Each structure stands twice: as C-alpha cells, then as structure tokens.
Amino acid sequence: MDIDGQCHCGRISYVAAIDPQRVGICHCTDCQTFSSSAFRVSVRANRADVRVTGTPKTYAKTADSGVVRLQHFCPDCGTSLFTSGAEPEASDLVIRWGSIRQRAQLPPARQIWCQSALPWLGQLEQLPGNPAG
Numbered sequence: 001m002d003i004d005g006q007c008h009c010g011r012i013s014y015v016a017a018i019d020p021q022r023v024g025i026c027h028c029t030d031c032q033t034f035s036s037s038a039f040r041v042s043v044r045a046n047r048a049d050v051r052v053t054g055t056p057k058t059y060a061k062t063a064d065s066g067v068v069r070l071q072h073f074c075p076d077c078g079t080s081l082f083t084s085g086a087e088p089e090a091s092d093l094v095i096r097w098g099s100i101r102q103r104a105q106l107p108p109a110r111q112i113w114c115q116s117a118l119p120w121l122g123q124l125e126q127l128p129g130n131p132a133g
Helices: 029-035 121-126
Strands: 002-006 013-017 023-026 040-046 050-053 057-062 068-073 080-085 092-096 110-112
Touching: 013 040, 013 092, 029 040
Parallel strands: 023 110
Antiparallel strands: 002 013, 013 050, 023 040, 040 092, 057 068, 068 080, 080 092
16 A cells, blocks of 8 residues: 655655555553553554655664664654664664554554553543544
8 A cells, every 4th residue: 555644744754655454553661652642553664665755863762672773753843753673774664653644544453562551442432522622
C-alpha cells in the first residue's frame, strides 16, 4: 500500500510503500513515554521504500536489551515520525502511525510487549464519549 504523511507543521514529509499487515501496537514503557500515551502504533517499512523530504532530528535511545534505536522527529514541532536502527546499514524504518495520512485505513494487526499494557485499555468502550470533542 502506498502511504504519505508529515509532521504537524509540515516541515518533514514522506511517501512510502508498506504492508498493512505490519501495523502493530507496542505497549513497552519506552513507547508509552515517547508517545505520551498508553501505547504507540507503528508500521515497519523497508528503508528503500521510504522517501523523506526534509531532515528529521534524531535521538539515540538504548533499550533495556542494549539495542540502540534512533528516534526521528521534527526539530520544529516535535512530531515523532520514525525509528530506525543506529547502524547506517539498517534496512528498516518504523513509521509512526499518527503521522500517516491514511491511518484510518491501517488498523493494527498485532501487538507486542503486552505485559506492559495498561489494565484499563479493555474498558475504553464503557467510557462516555462526545463525538464533537
């Protein structure tokens, strides 16, 4: 599937070819912190299938496992856009779902680090809601 997206301010944009079956939710505590939310939704893509316009800023995060991942974000508005391996030959780029224009067409197909999932997530349908905000 061809997708496109950008940061909130529009400084960084991209086009990519992805497999919609690779959309996933991560419940790890790093993703909770980076997203400032209960989890983060992403889709893995081959770096060769992603074209980025603009230059994101990066932050290197060493996970508890010792693996270093680069967090790519807009230097102006701070929108999280991608993560990648720290090594230059890394072939994957993980695109942050919130920056994808077609995100309504990309439901998650899997989830990981479920032991860190917040216990109240299954109760969201029971909360009162207002469609207008």
